[in-house]
Amino acid sequence: MTMLMSLAATLQGSMELGIIYAIMALGVFISFRTLNIPDLTVDSSFALGAAVSAVMASIGQPFIGLALAFLAGCFAGVFTALLTTKLKIQPLLSGILMMLALYSINLKVMGGKPNIPLLNKPVMFSFLQRLDLGKYAKLLFLVLILALIVVLLYFFLKTKLGFALRATGDNDKMVRALGVNTDITIIIGLAVSNGLVALAGAIIAQYQSFADVSMGIGMVVIGLASVIIGEVLFSVKTLMRRLIAVALGAILYRLIITIALWLGMPPTDLKLVSAVIVAAALSMTVIKERALSFKSRRANSRRYKGGQV
């Protein structure tokens, strides 16, 4: 009984984490799906957001910390985009370079320390305790934030600028032929993407009252896993459903990991398992095709088995 209760509490915690990671996944969705750019900046912009947020929270400004974290993430995205568009460095490499550069910058933001504890500091969730809304207050608050972000992102992607952004990922040649500067759309897209990622990092830092310079490692993979799981399992017919699918994908991914850990998977295997899940999800279509072609080949050779040539 106590075991089940502890599981329920754990699941609630992992739901909360999943919702925060959903914000990060939406950021990854913008770069990976909308712009069709695999952006690795994510790993570091997540930690950048956490660093900025922790520093601001530790001087008593948790909400300003969130805003600044978002802006810092936007800047990181702009730099990656500039490397890609203006200096023509491959997107993958631009992301890796920014990831490396940001590691040092994140340490600088954190005052040279590899981590910042926020124990007994006011964080964005502190006011909930004063309101006394019961044990689901945090969860509801996070759901509200996520819903707000999904709606804002939806309307953004439905503006004229949003159209240009989506079309850039679909067919950049066509967009240029229609008078759009694709450098600008990529810069804006990666800014929004990394802004969201940094915001997720910022919320995580305040949620767990702790920021660590290496907390972003593997974030891209988690983001990709969330996007893919969401798209495979849920309807993606309209843009709104697609955004919701990505968010649900992130929450589901977190729940799967939690249950695996609860069943006894050593936490040190976490990154390995994440990588395997993403590799499997990415290769899904190829594996399906192979399986189908194998079946049809076998059926075909059986048809000729009579031996007559």
Next chain:
Amino acid sequence: MLKVENICKTFNKGSINEKIALDNLSLFLGDGEFVTVIGGNGAGKSTFLNCIAGVYEIDAGRILLDNTDISYSPEHKRSKYIGRVFQDPLMGTAFDMTIEENLAIAYTRGKPKGLRPGISKADTALFREKLALLDLGLENRVKEKVGRLSGGQRQALTLLMATIVKPKLLLLDEHTAALDPSIAKKVFKLTEEIVKGEKLCTIMITHNMKAALEHGTRTIMMHEGKIIMDLNSKEKEGVTVEWLIEQFNRKSGTELDNDRMLLG
């Protein structure tokens, strides 16, 4: 309207693969003139269009559109005034977006993209009206993704997108080459209607010799980066495909070798 003066373009300059694509080419196009361009493989037809559109930078010469020098303005800036349809039907549209979303992007050609809603009610009404003119039933499918359209439907849509905001110049790069003959015919007809209706200054490359003679007010033939023949609408009258081929062989000193060339 369009003035191309002595433009040159060489690819892989100084290497063993050096290729002179455009060799001192000049062309003057008046208002509403509709030129069809024919020529063999590697004659420089597509390069010519791409240089005008700003995909490639020219090595020498200059390009004036409406008396403005656009020789070195970037592709997206020229695109404010130049409409384009490509050979590949996949190239002209965003497949993961709906028909009306594609048209909406085209409809803001040359205007700043802000945070206003991408499509207004009035826009949708206009798009339906324009789509109805294509006579493909697309006006009832505006919320469908373009990825579900056939090649011919996409090319017709791309043509509409290229002209929904009246361009100063329309460039068509073998836009029917990938289509079935019957659908190609329909797209040619649509092209003719739109170009004549809007009095658009147009350059159309085609591999179809007969279509080149049937359409447009002028036909030019290219070979090795030069224009080797230029027929105005009067001279085009009564010209046959056979005569055209004979002229080509005589003027270029080679046999016409366009592997996709349609003679009939």
